[in-house]
Amino acid sequence: MFWLAWKTLYHEKGRFLVTIVGITFSAILVLTEVGIYLGMMRSATDIIRHSDADIWIASKNIQSFDFANAFPESRKNRVGSLTDVLWAEPLVLTWGFLKLADGGQEQVQIVGFNPDKGIGGPWSMIAGSPSDVKGGRYMILDRTSEQRLGSLKQGSIWELSQSRFRLVGVSQDIRSFTTAPVLFMSYAQAQDLPIGWIKPGLTSYILAKLKDKTKKNDVAASLRTLLKDNDVMTSEEFVMRTVKYWTIQTGIGMSFFLTAVLGLIIGGAIVGQTIYANTVQHMKEYGTLKAMGAKNEDIYKAIFSQALINAAAGYALGTAVMALMRPSIEAAGVPLYLSPLLISVVFIIIGMSCIFSAYFSVRKIKTLDPVMVFRG
Amino acid sequence: METILELRDVSKTYTEGGSEVKAVDAVSLSLLKGEVLLLMGPSGSGKTTLLSMMGCILRPSSGGITVDGTEVNRLEEKALPDVRKRYFGFVFQSFNLFPSLTAVENIELVLRMKGFAGKSPRPEALGLLDKVGLGDRAYFFPGDLSGGQKQRIAFARALVGDPPILLADEPTANLDSKRGNEVLDLLRKRAKEQGRAVVIVSHDPKAEAVADRVIFLEDGRIRV
Numbered sequence: 001m002f003w004l005a006w007k008t009l010y011h012e013k014g015r016f017l018v019t020i021v022g023i024t025f026s027a028i029l030v031l032t033e034v035g036i037y038l039g040m041m042r043s044a045t046d047i048i049r050h051s052d053a054d055i056w057i058a059s060k061n062i063q064s065f066d067f068a069n070a071f072p073e074s075r076k077n078r079v080g081s082l083t084d085v086l087w088a089e090p091l092v093l094t095w096g097f098l099k100l101a102d103g104g105q106e107q108v109q110i111v112g113f114n115p116d117k118g119i120g121g122p123w124s125m126i127a128g129s130p131s132d133v134k135g136g137r138y139m140i141l142d143r144t145s146e147q148r149l150g151s152l153k154q155g156s157i158w159e160l161s162q163s164r165f166r167l168v169g170v171s172q173d174i175r176s177f178t179t180a181p182v183l184f185m186s187y188a189q190a191q192d193l194p195i196g197w198i199k200p201g202l203t204s205y206i207l208a209k210l211k212d213k214t215k216k217n218d219v220a221a222s223l224r225t226l227l228k229d230n231d232v233m234t235s236e237e238f239v240m241r242t243v244k245y246w247t248i249q250t251g252i253g254m255s256f257f258l259t260a261v262l263g264l265i266i267g268g269a270i271v272g273q274t275i276y277a278n279t280v281q282h283m284k285e286y287g288t289l290k291a292m293g294a295k296n297e298d299i300y301k302a303i304f305s306q307a308l309i310n311a312a313a314g315y316a317l318g319t320a321v322m323a324l325m326r327p328s329i330e331a332a333g334v335p336l337y338l339s340p341l342l343i344s345v346v347f348i349i350i351g352m353s354c355i356f357s358a359y360f361s362v363r364k365i366k367t368l369d370p371v372m373v374f375r376g
Numbered sequence: 377m378e379t380i381l382e383l384r385d386v387s388k389t390y391t392e393g394g395s396e397v398k399a400v401d402a403v404s405l406s407l408l409k410g411e412v413l414l415l416m417g418p419s420g421s422g423k424t425t426l427l428s429m430m431g432c433i434l435r436p437s438s439g440g441i442t443v444d445g446t447e448v449n450r451l452e453e454k455a456l457p458d459v460r461k462r463y464f465g466f467v468f469q470s471f472n473l474f475p476s477l478t479a480v481e482n483i484e485l486v487l488r489m490k491g492f493a494g495k496s497p498r499p500e501a502l503g504l505l506d507k508v509g510l511g512d513r514a515y516f517f518p519g520d521l522s523g524g525q526k527q528r529i530a531f532a533r534a535l536v537g538d539p540p541i542l543l544a545d546e547p548t549a550n551l552d553s554k555r556g557n558e559v560l561d562l563l564r565k566r567a568k569e570q571g572r573a574v575v576i577v578s579h580d581p582k583a584e585a586v587a588d589r590v591i592f593l594e595d596g597r598i599r600v
């Protein structure tokens with residue numbers, strides 16, 4: 001019956017083509033929205049996921065990685081004193097303004113890490129090394145910021161919040177959710193910046209690594225009783241909290257999600273409409289098949305096959321277009337996350353929405369009485 | 377001759393808008409292998425209703441139907457498609473071919489539907505088309521063929537699986553007299569050369585010439 005589906009679709013080439021183009025657009029819409037959403041969520045949690053820490057200690061009621069209040073760094077010692085803790089390191093997160101060559105300025109997300117350990121620092125470098133920020137006003141910027149900041153020449157001097165910093169290294173593909181350039185410097189320099197709420201003696205985070213990873217829920221629980229004025233999270237919890245903040249609290253992620261759903265609905269509606277038109281057009285022939293002994297299921301197969309043929313052809317074209325468009329989307333500074341798994345999952349979802357949309361046609365076949373073939 | 381299909385006191389009552397219409401009223405008859413039975417009668421006399429019940433497409437309100445020894449009344453609804461598939465070929469007034477399939481594909485479709493097991497149904501479908509003299513039209517779509525050609529394709533399609541009973545409802549009504557005769561000739565040969573039972577519903581006087589037996593229906597009853 002797959003054969004019949006193919007023949008009846010192919011016979012109406014114009015309609016078939018329009019449907020495929022419709023699914024192609026729907027696939028592009030869904031893949032772009034989901035890809036950008038996942039790309040942004042990965043950016044938002046990049047530093048957490050690459051930090052190698054099992055536990056994050058933050059100010060009370062923190063919502064996302066990007067907005068942290070300061071608290072005394074001395075609490076690091078209490079964390080480190082637990083026998084299960086292998087190490088504890090502070091990490092500063094703050095914001096500043098970077099002056100550009102053309103006189104303008106850009107807000108940047110500043111990460112201050114311990115250059116002796118590298119914890120919370122950049123993990124992928126194309127020039128210099130993370131430890132180069134040690135011992136002075138040195139900074140690392142990311143290659144993806146070049147579009148916003150201009151050429152990132154190693155050794156160049158920049159003005160950051162009224163201090164002069166030397167660019168000692170360039171990292172690769174480290175982005176923030178807010179799209180503000182990520183700037184790395186030493187923990188001590190970050191505390192020293194004449195801006196914001198971070199001052200010497202204060203930190204934004206304490207990161208802890210455990211001797212035994214499997215104990216992290218227990219250790220987090222005991223740290224919670226120890227540090228009543230802080231939020232203590234496993235790194236997974238912190239990732240989830242950050243994702244939830246950007247998705248639900250701010251509604252930013254949700255708008256991507258809703259557009260993706262809209263894309264699915266449009267795709268489903270186009271396929272449903274085509275199949276329905278095709279079914280109505282062939283009612284008499286399907287009735288004839290039923291009279292000749294075809295079972296409902298035989299005809300359902302033909303209808304569902306039509307849905308799948310449309311979905312597969314449109315989706316294949318959609319992913320091909322995405323593959324072509326991807327470099328220019330990424331060049332525009334938008335992180336786009338596409339993996340074989342994601343592409344398969346989205347295909348299954350689009351396929352299901354197409355199959356679901358065939359429901360009205362199937363219902364028409366179910367109630368089709370073959371007696372009709374002898375009438376009119 | 378042997379009986380292939382038997383109707384015993386078969387009636388069909390339609391209820392429409394509260395009133396009841398007795399479309400077929402206590403009809404009994406036996407259909408024999410190798411015979412051509414012609415059902416005649418004025419419009420609305422119940423011919424189509426009777427034919428649908430013979431073909432196990434419509435269940436009677438009362439009475440019994442036996443096909444090749446099987447009591448059809450006792451079968452469940454979902455068993456009926458298999459009875460139709462095995463025992464019946466159908467020819468319709470308006471041909472009912474898939475417009476998106478070529479002549480040969482229309483026949484292949486039914487071969488596939490009836491569970492064709494070989495590598496490709498194409499040679500067999502072409503063979504059936506040759507039998508009705510349309511081998512050279514195999515790759516035409518129905519829309520590009522004449523009524524007579526379409527009805528011959530429909531006839532070839534009805535031969536798929538070599539069913540013992542062929543039911544034809546007004547097969548010549550949409551054809552001119554020459555094409556009508558060709559189709560009637562095919563139906564007669566089906567009975568006489570292959571020994572299959574053929575039932576024709578028709579107003580067409582030409583059909584009387586090919587029939588072994590004529591039954592007149594009037595208000596759902598057999599006129600004697």
Ligand SMILES: Nc1ncnc2c1ncn2[C@@H]1O[C@H](COP(=O)(O)OP(=O)(O)O)[C@@H](O)[C@H]1O
Pocket residue numbers: 390391392397398399417418419420421422423424425426
């Ligand atoms: N589905 C139906 N519902 C109600 N009445 C019907 C239906 N089908 C047929 N009838 C009625 O039954 C009678 C017999 O119809 P039919 O079998 O089509 O006769 P014929 O084929 O001889 O013209 C007619 O009065 C017709 O109006």
Ligand SMILES: [Mg+2]
Pocket residue numbers: 423424425
């Ligand atoms: Mg009729």
